[in-house]
Amino acid sequence: MNQQVREAQYAVRGELAIRSEELKNELVVGAKLPFKRVVGCNIGNPQALDQKPITFFRQVASLCEYPDLLKDENAEATARLFPSDAIARAKLLLKNIGSVGAYSHSQGIPHIRANVAKFISERDGHPADASKIYLTQGASAGVQLTLQMIVENSKVGIMIPIPQYPLYTATLAVLNAKAVPYYLDESKGWGLTAEELQRSYDDAAKKGVDTRALVIINPGNPTGQCLTEDNMREIIGFCSRNKVILLADEVYQTNIYQPKERPFHSFKKVLKSMGHSYNGFELISYHSISKGMVGECGRRGGYFECEGLCESVMEQIYKISSISLCPNVQGQIMVDLMVNPPKKDDPSYAQYKKEYDDIYFSLIKRSQLLVDTFNSLEGCTCNPADGAMYLFPQIRLPKRAIEAAKAAGKEPDHFYCMAMLEATGVCMVAGSGFGQVEGTAHFRSTFLPQPELFDGFCTGIRKFHSDFMNKYKD
Amino acid sequence: MNQQVREAQYAVRGELAIRSEELKNELVVGAKLPFKRVVGCNIGNPQALDQKPITFFRQVASLCEYPDLLKDENAEATARLFPSDAIARAKLLLKNIGSVGAYSHSQGIPHIRANVAKFISERDGHPADASKIYLTQGASAGVQLTLQMIVENSKVGIMIPIPQYPLYTATLAVLNAKAVPYYLDESKGWGLTAEELQRSYDDAAKKGVDTRALVIINPGNPTGQCLTEDNMREIIGFCSRNKVILLADEVYQTNIYQPKERPFHSFKKVLKSMGHSYNGFELISYHSISKGMVGECGRRGGYFECEGLCESVMEQIYKISSISLCPNVQGQIMVDLMVNPPKKDDPSYAQYKKEYDDIYFSLIKRSQLLVDTFNSLEGCTCNPADGAMYLFPQIRLPKRAIEAAKAAGKEPDHFYCMAMLEATGVCMVAGSGFGQVEGTAHFRSTFLPQPELFDGFCTGIRKFHSDFMNKYKD
Numbered sequence: 001m002n003q004q005v006r007e008a009q010y011a012v013r014g015e016l017a018i019r020s021e022e023l024k025n026e027l028v029v030g031a032k033l034p035f036k037r038v039v040g041c042n043i044g045n046p047q048a049l050d051q052k053p054i055t056f057f058r059q060v061a062s063l064c065e066y067p068d069l070l071k072d073e074n075a076e077a078t079a080r081l082f083p084s085d086a087i088a089r090a091k092l093l094l095k096n097i098g099s100v101g102a103y104s105h106s107q108g109i110p111h112i113r114a115n116v117a118k119f120i121s122e123r124d125g126h127p128a129d130a131s132k133i134y135l136t137q138g139a140s141a142g143v144q145l146t147l148q149m150i151v152e153n154s155k156v157g158i159m160i161p162i163p164q165y166p167l168y169t170a171t172l173a174v175l176n177a178k179a180v181p182y183y184l185d186e187s188k189g190w191g192l193t194a195e196e197l198q199r200s201y202d203d204a205a206k207k208g209v210d211t212r213a214l215v216i217i218n219p220g221n222p223t224g225q226c227l228t229e230d231n232m233r234e235i236i237g238f239c240s241r242n243k244v245i246l247l248a249d250e251v252y253q254t255n256i257y258q259p260k261e262r263p264f265h266s267f268k269k270v271l272k273s274m275g276h277s278y279n280g281f282e283l284i285s286y287h288s289i290s291k292g293m294v295g296e297c298g299r300r301g302g303y304f305e306c307e308g309l310c311e312s313v314m315e316q317i318y319k320i321s322s323i324s325l326c327p328n329v330q331g332q333i334m335v336d337l338m339v340n341p342p343k344k345d346d347p348s349y350a351q352y353k354k355e356y357d358d359i360y361f362s363l364i365k366r367s368q369l370l371v372d373t374f375n376s377l378e379g380c381t382c383n384p385a386d387g388a389m390y391l392f393p394q395i396r397l398p399k400r401a402i403e404a405a406k407a408a409g410k411e412p413d414h415f416y417c418m419a420m421l422e423a424t425g426v427c428m429v430a431g432s433g434f435g436q437v438e439g440t441a442h443f444r445s446t447f448l449p450q451p452e453l454f455d456g457f458c459t460g461i462r463k464f465h466s467d468f469m470n471k472y473k474d
Numbered sequence: 475m476n477q478q479v480r481e482a483q484y485a486v487r488g489e490l491a492i493r494s495e496e497l498k499n500e501l502v503v504g505a506k507l508p509f510k511r512v513v514g515c516n517i518g519n520p521q522a523l524d525q526k527p528i529t530f531f532r533q534v535a536s537l538c539e540y541p542d543l544l545k546d547e548n549a550e551a552t553a554r555l556f557p558s559d560a561i562a563r564a565k566l567l568l569k570n571i572g573s574v575g576a577y578s579h580s581q582g583i584p585h586i587r588a589n590v591a592k593f594i595s596e597r598d599g600h601p602a603d604a605s606k607i608y609l610t611q612g613a614s615a616g617v618q619l620t621l622q623m624i625v626e627n628s629k630v631g632i633m634i635p636i637p638q639y640p641l642y643t644a645t646l647a648v649l650n651a652k653a654v655p656y657y658l659d660e661s662k663g664w665g666l667t668a669e670e671l672q673r674s675y676d677d678a679a680k681k682g683v684d685t686r687a688l689v690i691i692n693p694g695n696p697t698g699q700c701l702t703e704d705n706m707r708e709i710i711g712f713c714s715r716n717k718v719i720l721l722a723d724e725v726y727q728t729n730i731y732q733p734k735e736r737p738f739h740s741f742k743k744v745l746k747s748m749g750h751s752y753n754g755f756e757l758i759s760y761h762s763i764s765k766g767m768v769g770e771c772g773r774r775g776g777y778f779e780c781e782g783l784c785e786s787v788m789e790q791i792y793k794i795s796s797i798s799l800c801p802n803v804q805g806q807i808m809v810d811l812m813v814n815p816p817k818k819d820d821p822s823y824a825q826y827k828k829e830y831d832d833i834y835f836s837l838i839k840r841s842q843l844l845v846d847t848f849n850s851l852e853g854c855t856c857n858p859a860d861g862a863m864y865l866f867p868q869i870r871l872p873k874r875a876i877e878a879a880k881a882a883g884k885e886p887d888h889f890y891c892m893a894m895l896e897a898t899g900v901c902m903v904a905g906s907g908f909g910q911v912e913g914t915a916h917f918r919s920t921f922l923p924q925p926e927l928f929d930g931f932c933t934g935i936r937k938f939h940s941d942f943m944n945k946y947k948d
């Protein structure tokens with residue numbers, strides 16, 4: 001068996017998640033547990049925690065699935081169930097797609113790529129080119145594909161933040177490439193400096209690692225920080241000086257919780273604002289339908305945009321995409337809807353806006369409630385989230401807890417999370433799965449449980465923590 | 475850039491397909507070409523050539539997309555548009571899935587895997603286990619994942635048929651593994667012998683290749699042959715003696731055109747019929763929603779079943795699946811529908827049966843019409859298709875055509891297919907993309923153009939071929 005596969009680790013769906021599945025099954029068959037529902041805070045999966053999908057998006061998807069609804073003989077019944085703009089959009093999409101059951105162009109449906117290009121142009125105030133956009137089965141698939149393109153041999157290194165989203169370490173392990181870690185500074189709100197990037201690059205170079213790319217997750221996962229424009233210019237300067245490709249994971253670009261102090265800027269926009277001397281700078285930016293207020297994870301859709309890559313590399317990306325034939329068409333349709341939602345004066349606009357805003361403002365509120373909860377726990381400190389869907393608190397565990405973890409053969413943070421799962425049904429992920437400064441312990445939690453359950457959720461965590469700390473008091 | 479990626483070839487979406495896209499775009503902007511429509515016979519993509527999807531399947535998919543249709547207040551309007559069994563199935567699926575917008579279990583939704591296991595058990599008369607089934611984004615994704623598991627280093631070889639479906643050579647090139655070719659015998663209806671398998675294995679062993687698996691495509695792609703039970707027992711014996719894993723690509727299992735003389739048998743069934751001495755035999759079987767009468771290619775759905783793999787390997791397959799989170803849920807729903815279609819006495823049964831049979835019998839007829847057409851062409855011979863969706867005729871081209879191809883820097887079969895595309899709008903794939911005996915020339919064509927256009931399609935090929943042969947007459 002492939003040894004690299006064996007060595008890859010993916011904590012988000014690791015031992016804790018597997019145990020949480022077992023507990024779910026036990027509840028189904030009526031087992032008596034200290035909780036009534038398993039709450040998966042291990043993964044940003046909003047609709048699994050009952051977040052309602054955007055109605056307009058699902059109406060269009062439903063009509064595209066069953067085009068007979070658009071036939072004249074069904075017009076009256078269909079009009080009772082679907083608004084006119086959903087019907088019009090479905091017709092437009094089907095005209096451009098044909099059937100959702102047919103393979104599309106391997107790079108993605110041209111009409112949808114054109115809409116993505118329009119979205120990016122309007123977002124950034126700089127033109128985007130549909131021929132440089134590749135639709136994918138979620139951002140993860142795009143990241144895996146582009147890393148595979150870049151990794152030429154086992155000396156190639158890719159810079160990744162610590163803590164990071166473990167897609168990166170797992171993919172690099174499978175590709176047998178080197179993960180080159182740079183550290184985010186927890187004491188400065190998970191800040192990032194060009195000095196730390198250079199230290200990381202230089203340390204790797206001394207070990208013979210040939211660093212080819214830098215991954216930035218902005219807003220951060222698991223850390224939630226949102227970069228300032230100045231900081232982004234520094235990062236671009238670093239990449240330019242050291243000739244590394246910038247891989248910008250921007251899937252949380254609409255999960256922005258301090259929009260005035262810390263708005264989202266795309267790397268594309270900042271790069272374009274830096275003038276002609278950066279022409280030819282190589283940037284790949286990823287986006288997804290799984291996050292934001294869309295939250296359509298199960299559909300697997302997303303895109304990446306390439307900037308500054310030469311034509312021959314673009315052809316190779318097309319070829320490698322074509323071996324998997326095409327991204328699933330329903331995922332592509334959702335990309336279209338995400339980048340081109342109802343506009344003011346459209347019949348569905350008011351409902352769309354309300355649904356979107358309700359989710360958005362509730363996420364802000366829930367993120368604050370959870371930060372406060374974590375900061376109220378003995379030995380626990382937590383930076384607030386500028387963006388994304390997660391908090392990454394640090395916990396200082398009693399020595400006796402650390403010893404008990406060692407005796408059980410577990411990392412202390414993992415031991416803590418497992419105890420929480422067994423006591424409360426809440427599944428979080430241990431910080432060791434993301435990487436952390438040696439000797440520290442963290443965990444990652446989403447703040448996605450629904451508003452009506454949120455107080456109970458926070459109370460459960462408080463009670464568990466207090467019991468745990470008492471049990472292992474030094 | 476990754477050199478293995480550069481070396482991978484995937485002819486099905488290669489130069490001919492790219493040129494056909496250009497021609498399509500030229501037609502859209504009103505260019506005058508010798509044809510009115512580009513006909514993509516390069517890929518088994520039925521719905522792109524106007525094959526109607528199965529109505530019941532799309533009704534269920536549509537309801538799952540927009541569950542508001544199932545609310546009481548919409549019951550009356552919904553009942554006018556959807557039959558009761560589609561409504562019941564959608565409710566059952568949503569009960570087990572939650573939202574189609576949520577990530578599912580990485581291995582696939584348990585309810586759907588249980589239905590797949592039931593389907594396999596009934597098909598084979600031997601029990602199947604849902605825990606050994608992995609739902610995937612099409613069979614291609616399953617093949618890529620399992621090959622990645624098996625390929626440990628660049629000395630590992632995987633036996634593949636020649637001619638083969640280029641997914642295999644492309645994936646092995648990317649993984650930097652050795653393709654170990656065995657030849658199908660065109661003069662015996664693309665037959666396969668255990669002697670040829672052993673020759674192939676032994677030749678590779680002499681070159682230091684460590685052969686770990688054998689790929690069998692049954693029914694064959696591009697060759698259309700369907701294996702007899704005796705032949706399958708020989709193949710299993712070969713694998714057992716040489717300790718290689720059998721990878722059974724069975725995506726065309728319902729595209730069977732001589733059901734009495736050449737019925738489909740799954741490798742699982744044949745293996746189980748061989749008794750206890752084959753316990754522990756390692757088999758992975760792939761299936762897909764893209765082919766058969768379902769033809770839902772764009773949705774990307776399928777599954778593979780593992781037999782005889784040890785627990786630790788199964789855990790690794792789960793882990794590597796989990797890095798990509800989950801297969802898209804709409805693809806999973808279509809797997810459920812494929813393995814559990816309407817039953818006799820269900821309200822939708824009559825329509826389902828008619829739609830299925832219409833496609834099926836029409837495919838038989840179209841395959842015969844196209845075989846006759848190919849066999850009527852000067853210098854062309856073609857085996858009939860026992861199954862699958864393709865014909866793979868051999869053409870003997872005039873010397874002057876071969877010289878013209880050389881002058882143009884093309885393989886002769888590619889040169890022929892390009893001339894056909896430019897003259898008729900019909901896109902086929904040159905045999906060199908699949909592999910063929912040195913010095914021979916073939917091409918692959920689907921027989922998927924719709925019945926009402928089929929005569930014109932065949933006449934166009936005849937006329938082109940005659941013109942081509944006259945132009946390059948020796």
